[in-house]
Amino acid sequence: MPELPEVETIRRTLAPLLCGATVLTALRGEHPDDILLDPWPTFARHVRGRQIITLERRGKYLAFRFSDERRLLIHLGMTGELQLSQPDSPLPRHCHIALVLRSPHPLPATVIDRRGRFVLRYRDTRRFGRIGLLTPEDWAALSQRLGPEPLDPELDAPTFWQQLVHRHTRIKAALLNQSLIAGVGNIYADEALFQAGIHPLRRCDTLTLSEAERLLSALRSVLTAAIESRGTTIRDYRDAQGRTGRYQFQLQIYGQQANTPCPRCRTPLERMRVGGRSSTACPRCQPLLCTV
DNA sequence: AACCGGACCTGTATGC
DNA sequence: TGCATACAGGTCCGGT
Structure with missing residues (x-):
C-alpha cells in the first residue's frame, strides 16, 4: 500500500504529535516476531523510556529518531498501518505491536487519557512490514543501499x-x-x-x-x-x-x-x-x- | 553482477 | 451457496 507519498503523509501527520514524546512501554500484539527485526523481549526492553526527537523518512521507510541517535525503523510493507488510539482500547485484529506514549503536545481528545497517555499501534494484515531499532550505523547503511530521493533537488x-x-x-x-x-x-x-x-x-x-x-x-x-x-x-x-x-x-x-x-x-x-x-x-x- | 520468478501472508473479488 | 482461483500498494531469496 504505502509508497513515498503515503509514508510522507503519515510522517507529516505524526510529527507534530510525536516530536518530544516519550515511549512509556511497548504492548505485545498478535505476531510481533513476524514484524520485529529483534526478538520481542529485546525490542520491548530497548524502546522503553526513549524520547522521540524527530520523524524522518527515507524512501518508503519511516524512522523515529531518539535523543541518542538510535532510531525506531518502520516499513509498512503492503498493508501496514499506524493508528493513534486510547491507551485502554483493546488491540484490534492484526495489531502486532503498540507503543504507549506521553507527549508534551496537545493531542486529539479522542486518543488521550486522563494521565496524558496515548497509544500508537501497528496493524498489518499481511505481515509484510518490519519494525526494529537501529544504531546510527545501521541507519546509515540502510540509507546507503537505497537510491536517491526523487524529490531531492540535488538529484539531476x-x-x-x-x-x-x-x-x-x-x-x-x-x-x-x-x-x-x-x-x-x-x-x-x-x-x-x-x-x-x-x-x-x-x-x-x-x-x-x-x-x-x-x-x-x-x-x-x-x-x-x-x-x-x-x-x-x-x-x-x-x-x-x-x-x-x-x-x-x-x-x-x-x-x-x-x-x-x-x-x-x-x-x-x-x-x-x-x-x-x-x-x-x-x-x-x-x-x-x-x-x- | 544483474535479472527474473517465486515465496512470504491474508483478505476480497470473481467465476464456475 | 460453496469452492477454487486470481489478485492486491513490497521486499527478499535463490537460481540462472
Whole structure:
C-alpha cells in the first residue's frame, strides 16, 4: 500500500504529535516476531523510556529518531498501518505491536487519557512490514543501499540517466528497484511512465537523456501532487488519524483494465506483467520503440 | 553482477 | 451457496 507519498503523509501527520514524546512501554500484539527485526523481549526492553526527537523518512521507510541517535525503523510493507488510539482500547485484529506514549503536545481528545497517555499501534494484515531499532550505523547503511530521493533537488537528470543507461532491465522494473530510486512503487511508477510517455517495457539502455529528464520530471510531478492529496487510498491506506488519501481520484491509468480507453487519446489501454507486478500503459501515448 | 520468478501472508473479488 | 482461483500498494531469496 504505502509508497513515498503515503509514508510522507503519515510522517507529516505524526510529527507534530510525536516530536518530544516519550515511549512509556511497548504492548505485545498478535505476531510481533513476524514484524520485529529483534526478538520481542529485546525490542520491548530497548524502546522503553526513549524520547522521540524527530520523524524522518527515507524512501518508503519511516524512522523515529531518539535523543541518542538510535532510531525506531518502520516499513509498512503492503498493508501496514499506524493508528493513534486510547491507551485502554483493546488491540484490534492484526495489531502486532503498540507503543504507549506521553507527549508534551496537545493531542486529539479522542486518543488521550486522563494521565496524558496515548497509544500508537501497528496493524498489518499481511505481515509484510518490519519494525526494529537501529544504531546510527545501521541507519546509515540502510540509507546507503537505497537510491536517491526523487524529490531531492540535488538529484539531476544526467545522474538519474547514468543510473539507468547501463542496465538491460525494463524501465518499470528499474523504477521499482529501491537501490536505483527510493520510494517509488507500482502506482506511481505506472503514473509517471504514462505522464512521461514511456512504455513500462522499454529497456533502460535505450533511454535518451531527454527521456530520463521527462521521466524524472514526471516522477516529481506525480509524487508532489500525491503528497498534496495526502496519498492514494485504493483499499487499505489510512494516515495515523484514520483518514484516507485523495489521489486515487487523480490517477490516470493505474489499475485500469485492459481495453479501457486511454484518458488522453482513447486508444484501448494494455495490461502486462513487468517486474512481477501488473502494469497498465497506453500503446499510443507510450510507444514501445525497442523491446527485449 | 544483474535479472527474473517465486515465496512470504491474508483478505476480497470473481467465476464456475 | 460453496469452492477454487486470481489478485492486491513490497521486499527478499535463490537460481540462472
